[in-house]
Amino acid sequence: MIYLKSVLNVIDNSGAAMVECVNVLGKGNKTAGRVGDRIVVVVQSIRSAKLLAQTSAQNRVQRGDVRHAVIVRTKKEFQRQDGTVVRFDDNACVLINKQGEPIGTRIMGVVARELQQGYAKIVALAPKVV
Amino acid sequence: MSLPLLRLPVRGCSVAETCLSALRSAISMTLEDSRRVQNAGYQLNRKPAKVPIKILQPGPSLLPKGSEPKQLLEQKLTSELDPTGWRQQLFQRSSPLALRPGDVVRVVFNSETNQTFVGTIMAIRRRGLDTSVRLRSEVAQLGVEMSVKVYSTSVKNFEFISRAVKKARRAKLYYLRPDEKKGK
Numbered sequence: 001m002i003y004l005k006s007v008l009n010v011i012d013n014s015g016a017a018m019v020e021c022v023n024v025l026g027k028g029n030k031t032a033g034r035v036g037d038r039i040v041v042v043v044q045s046i047r048s049a050k051l052l053a054q055t056s057a058q059n060r061v062q063r064g065d066v067r068h069a070v071i072v073r074t075k076k077e078f079q080r081q082d083g084t085v086v087r088f089d090d091n092a093c094v095l096i097n098k099q100g101e102p103i104g105t106r107i108m109g110v111v112a113r114e115l116q117q118g119y120a121k122i123v124a125l126a127p128k129v130v
Numbered sequence: 131m132s133l134p135l136l137r138l139p140v141r142g143c144s145v146a147e148t149c150l151s152a153l154r155s156a157i158s159m160t161l162e163d164s165r166r167v168q169n170a171g172y173q174l175n176r177k178p179a180k181v182p183i184k185i186l187q188p189g190p191s192l193l194p195k196g197s198e199p200k201q202l203l204e205q206k207l208t209s210e211l212d213p214t215g216w217r218q219q220l221f222q223r224s225s226p227l228a229l230r231p232g233d234v235v236r237v238v239f240n241s242e243t244n245q246t247f248v249g250t251i252m253a254i255r256r257r258g259l260d261t262s263v264r265l266r267s268e269v270a271q272l273g274v275e276m277s278v279k280v281y282s283t284s285v286k287n288f289e290f291i292s293r294a295v296k297k298a299r300r301a302k303l304y305y306l307r308p309d310e311k312k313g314k
Contacts, residue, residue, distance in 0.1 A: 077275075082284035083262070089273035089308065110269045113245075128270050130247065 001076040002033035002091060007044065009092040011072065011111075012104030015061045016043045016095060019069060033071050035078055035112040036119070038100075039093065041069045061095065061103070069093040070100075070119055072111040072126075086112065086130060094122055207259055211281045220288055221254060221261055221280055229254065231303050232294025235265065237278050238287040247276050248291065253302040263288075266306055273308065 002008065006021040019041035024033040033039050043065045061067060072094055077087035088110070095103045102122055111126040123129055193199055212218060219227045229235060231251050239245040249265030252275070261280045266273065278285060 073272075077277075082282045083279035084282070084284070085262075085277035087275040087277075108270075110272055110274060130269060130274050130276070 002037070002039060002071055002074065003030070006033075006091060008041070008069070008071070009090055010069070010095060011092045011107055011109040012094045012102055013047075013106045013108070014095045014102075014104035015046050016065075016067075017045045017047045018043075019067070019093065019095075020044050022066070025068075032076075034076075035071050035074050036114045036117065037071050038096070039069050039071060040066065041093065041095070042066055067095050067103070068098060069095045070115065070122065072115060072122065073109075078112075078114070080114075088112075088130075094119075204258055208281075211259070211283070217261075217280050217288075220290075221256065221263075223256070227290075229263070229288075229290065230294060230298065231301055232296075232298040234291040235263070236289040236291055237265065237276075237285060238289065240284050240286045244286070247278075249274075249276065250303070250306065252304065252306060266303075 002021050003024060004021060008019050008021065010016040010019055021033065021039050021041055023040040024031065025038040025040065027033070027037065043061050043063055046061065046063055070093060071091070073088040073090060073092040075088060075091055077085050079085050092109065092111075094107060094111075096119075097103055100119065102125065105125075107122060107125040107127070109126075110128045110130050111122060113123075113129050115123050115129075193202070208218075219225045220229050222228060229251055231253060233251050234248065235251055236246055236248045239247075247265060247267065249267035251263055252266045253264040255262045255264070255277075259281045262277050263280060264275060264277045266275050268274075280288070
C-alpha cells in the first residue's frame with residue numbers, strides 16, 4: 001500500500017537510492033498504490049558515485065528530482081488469481097520516464113511477476129522475478 | 131391533547147389490554163373501532179388477495195435422504211483435484227510423509243517456464259480444500275513470503291528438500307521475519 005509520504009527503495013542504477021511517493025497515478029482518490037502501479041516520486045537520497053558511473057549524465061537523477069516510478073515490490077501482501085499471496089520484506093520501485101521505460105540500465109534485486117503487463121522491459125532486466 | 135400515563139397492569143388485566151385502553155382514550159375512538167382493533171390485532175385492513183398465491187410442492191430430492199451435501203462435495207472435489215492423493219500425504223498431520231513447519235520445500239507451478247519457489251515452511255493452514263502453506267525465502271538478499279494454495283490447479287508439485295534441523299517448537303514460525311525495531 002503505497003501512497004503519499006511512503007518511502008521506497010530504488011532498485012535500478014538511475015542514481016536514486018530512496019524516494020518518497022507523492023502521488024499514485026491512474027487510480028481513484030485516496031486509493032493506495034500496489035505492485036505494477038505508476039507513482040510520482042521525489043528523490044530523497046542518491047547512491048554513491050561509483051555506481052552512478054554506469055549511467056549516462058542525462059539519466060542521472062539528483063536529490064529533489066520529481067520523477068515517475070513503477071512499484072515493483074510491496075510489503076503489503078497481494079493476491080494472484082490462483083489464490084497465491086505474495087509479500088516482500090520492503091517497498092521498492094524502479095524509476096521510469098513518461099513513456100514507461102526505465103531510466104536506468106540495470107535492475108538489482110527481485111521484482112514481482114505482475115509487472116509483465118506493461119513493464120516487460122523491467123521484467124527482462126530483473127535478475128529474479130517472483 | 132395530553133397522553134394519559136400508562137398504569138401498571140392490574141392483576142387480571144393483561145399488559146396488552148392496559149396499553150389498548152390507554153391508546154383508546156388517547157385518540158378517542160368509537161367503541162366499534164376499538165372492538166375492531168382488539169379483534170384484528172395487528173392485521174388491520176386485510177383484503178383478500180386478488181391473485182391466488184401458488185403453493186409449490188417440493189421437487190424430488192437430488193441426494194439420498196440422510197446424506198451430507200457438504201461432505202459429498204468435498205469428497206468429490208478432492209478426488210478431482212488430487213486423484214493420486216499426494217497432497218493429502220504431504221499435508222495431513224497423521225501422514226508419515228507429512229510436512230512440518232521448518233521444512234524446506236520447493237513449489238513447482240503450472241506455467242510455461244515451470245516457475246518454482248523454494249522456501250521454509252512458516253505455517254500450514256489446514257482447511258481441507260482451502261489448505262495453504264506459507265513459505266519464506268531469501269531471494270537476492272530480500273525476504274519473500276508466498277502463501278500457496280495446495281489444491282490449486284496452478285500448483286504442479288511440492289518437492290520436499292530438507293527436514294527442519296531442529297523440530298520447531300511452534301506451528302507458526304512468524305518469528306523468522308526480521309525484527310523491524312532492531313538493526314538488521
